[in-house]
Amino acid sequence: MEGKIISTENKKPVVALYGLTCCAGCQLEILDLEDELLDILGKINLVQFRMGSSAKHPGPYDICFVEGSVTNEEELAQLKELRKKSKILIALGACATTGGVNALRNGRNIEELKQTVYSDASHLRTLPEILPLKEHVSIDYELQGCPISGEEFIELLTALLTGATPQEKNYAVCVECRIKENVCLMKEGELCLGPITRAGCGARCPSVGFPCEGCWGPVPQANVTSEIEMFSQKGASFDTVVRKFRMFNASSEDFMKELKRRLNIEWL
Numbered sequence: 471m472e473g474k475i476i477s478t479e480n481k482k483p484v485v486a487l488y489g490l491t492c493c494a495g496c497q498l499e500i501l502d503l504e505d506e507l508l509d510i511l512g513k514i515n516l517v518q519f520r521m522g523s524s525a526k527h528p529g530p531y532d533i534c535f536v537e538g539s540v541t542n543e544e545e546l547a548q549l550k551e552l553r554k555k556s557k558i559l560i561a562l563g564a565c566a567t568t569g570g571v572n573a574l575r576n577g578r579n580i581e582e583l584k585q586t587v588y589s590d591a592s593h594l595r596t597l598p599e600i601l602p603l604k605e606h607v608s609i610d611y612e613l614q615g616c617p618i619s620g621e622e623f624i625e626l627l628t629a630l631l632t633g634a635t636p637q638e639k640n641y642a643v644c645v646e647c648r649i650k651e652n653v654c655l656m657k658e659g660e661l662c663l664g665p666i667t668r669a670g671c672g673a674r675c676p677s678v679g680f681p682c683e684g685c686w687g688p689v690p691q692a693n694v695t696s697e698i699e700m701f702s703q704k705g706a707s708f709d710t711v712v713r714k715f716r717m718f719n720a721s722s723e724d725f726m727k728e729l730k731r732r733l734n735i736e737w738l
């Protein structure tokens with residue numbers, strides 16, 4: 471979808487924000503926008519925003535943001551309903567775009583996990599795997615990150631309101647990192663996912679001395695093979711590499727395909 475104009479016959483577009491399973495940190499990031507949010511609120515009719523108001527609205531919506539992951543059948547039905555009611559559906563944050571930290575449980579024995587975490591888990595109904603929202607319904611736009619960037623939220627909303635084409639950042643975190651003239655942490659022996667992670671955060675972590683953990687998800691055409699080789703040359707064990715890659719991207723085939731191939735070929 472490119473530059474979709476929201477036709478609301480001169481009325482303010484109806485906007486909703488919903489949360490599925492998550493920590494609600496992305497909605498907090500939006501609430502934290504303060505001045506920019508007040509300005510944008512004058513241009514939209516924000517009818518549903520759990521963090522800001524207890525008001526509810528049945529829809530339909532011109533724009534609907536969905537934060538969090540689908541973890542059970544009820545949430546799956548809710549997401550499908552939101553898709554039907556929304557002209558534009560936007561996945562908000564890593565939980566929604568890659569499965570985020572919720573997907574860490576993928577590939578594990580769910581019954582064992584339930585027993586470990588809860589004494590009585592008989593009431594818990596959960597899907598076997600956490601997937602990006604786009605695997606369940608069609609999604610028009612995605613805002614990556616854990617949490618998202620408030621700046622990217624405003625950029626996307628402004629583009630949608632004006633009919634402009636939202637700009638996708640199809641380059642790696644390294645580009646933003648080099649623009650900031652940071653010293654590369656890889657040269658200092660750190661394991662950084664910046665070369666294979668989509669830009670948008672402004673190289674948040676490397677700019678304060680921490681390696682990237684990949685929360686913006688894979689950059690298009692990520693060279694995962696070369697990243698694994700670089701980590702291996704720095705002495706990282708396969709287990710360390712797998713943990714690093716899975717942190718935010720356990721559901722991401724782009725990141726996992728090469729690891730699975732190596733697991734079959736070299737580690738079994």
Ligand code: SF4
Pocket residue numbers: 492493494495496497537538562563564565566570571615616617618
């Ligand atoms: S992406 Fe991160 S900050 Fe946003 S809801 Fe999920 S866990 Fe929370």
Ligand code: SF4
Pocket residue numbers: 643644645647648652653654655656662663664665673676681682
């Ligand atoms: S520190 Fe990480 S993000 Fe920055 S240039 Fe090095 S590899 Fe890329």
Ligand code: SF4
Pocket residue numbers: 615616643667668671672673674675676681682683684685686687
């Ligand atoms: S540097 Fe990496 S882990 Fe840190 S916010 Fe950016 S994408 Fe996420």
